[in-house]
């Protein structure tokens with residue numbers, strides 16, 4: 382199902398989709414970095430409490446709203462005639478990488494809650510490695526929508 386009335390707005394939807402995706406990605410790259418630094422400070426210290434505030438604000442004020450806006454404008458694009466080729470491999474690959482991105486977002490939320498309760502269960506190295514996941518997913522998504530290799 383597509384909506385013809387959306388056609389004149391396609392470029393606007395694309396612009397706001399890309400703007401919100403940039404904000405979402407900025408947060409997804411930075412939050413695991415904060416977890417790396419958070420691991421280096423003592424539980425209960427002043428620095429630890431400051432990291433908790435930074436992590437909560439980053440997730441609630443930037444990452445979550447930006448994710449909702451990316452999804453909203455992405456759905457408007459899906460409903461625009463001609464934006465998506467449902468038979469194309471690039472679209473399915475983008476969707477698959479997106480499932481990974483949403484899952485990673487969910488894990489970040491859980492890790493943040495663990496830190497907030499002083500119950501982090503992972504090492505600094507773990508977060509350093511986790512930090513690379515959204516980068517790889519983002520590269521796959523952008524190559525799929527821009528290059529459309531298949």
Ligand code: HEM
Pocket residue numbers: 395398399402406448451452453454455456458459463464465479482518519522523526527
């Ligand atoms: C949140 C769920 C998302 C949905 C439902 C969605 C959906 C869409 C749709 C339907 C298009 C138009 C396809 C086209 O004709 O080019 C599009 C374009 C685009 N998407 Fe997404 N997307 C989502 C998330 C993302 C993410 C996470 C990224 C980057 C990491 C991304 C990057 C892009 C880019 C760069 C374009 C522009 C391609 C062009 O210039 O035509 N999207 N998206």
